[in-house]
Amino acid sequence: MPRPVKPTPEQRLTFDHLRERYPRTAERFRASRYYSYHDSNDIAHKLADFFDVECNYIFHYDDVVKLPKRTNSKTIGYYPKLTVKGNPANFEKDWFKTIAEARLHIVDLAAYIFEEELRIAAA
Numbered sequence: 397m398p399r400p401v402k403p404t405p406e407q408r409l410t411f412d413h414l415r416e417r418y419p420r421t422a423e424r425f426r427a428s429r430y431y432s433y434h435d436s437n438d439i440a441h442k443l444a445d446f447f448d449v450e451c452n453y454i455f456h457y458d459d460v461v462k463l464p465k466r467t468n469s470k471t472i473g474y475y476p477k478l479t480v481k482g483n484p485a486n487f488e489k490d491w492f493k494t495i496a497e498a499r500l501h502i503v504d505l506a507a508y509i510f511e512e513e514l515r516i517a518a519a
Contacts, residue, residue, distance in 0.1 A: 407496040409443065409503060411436040418507045420514040440496075440503050447506045454479040455506075457498055476502035480509055 411431075415422040425431050430446040431439075447453035456477040473491040476498040477484065485505065492498040 407494070407500060408438045409440045409500055411439055414439065414443070414507065417504075418511040420518075421507050421511045424510075424514070440499050443503050443507070444499065447503070447510065451506075451510060452481050453506050453510075455499075455502055457495060457502075474498040478502050478505055478509075480506070485509060 411422065411426070414425065425439075425443060425446055428446050428450060430442045430450075432442070435442055444455055448455065456479070457474050473493050474495050474497075475489070475491045477486055479485065490501060492501060
């Protein structure tokens, strides 16, 4: 059985990256039960769990991107979808070759939306 491939640095979301881009979200995440110092090298899974349970954000990874006009075409990419409190929140239709890239994109979108919610609530 082959070993799993380690994610490349551009396929990881660290706590420091989150704190640089979205400081309010990072502080809320660090105060939650989902944050662990040991997982700070790649927090995408834990952050998605935080958004799912604490914020009612739902993530979908549909593998619907296929080669056109071919009956036996295989999936060539993933299309991530985000639902925020019952409303779809995708701004553009991007697809990604790997599930890790799709996860990073959609978690980044969720962090942006959550950061804006926190900013508006603080005003």
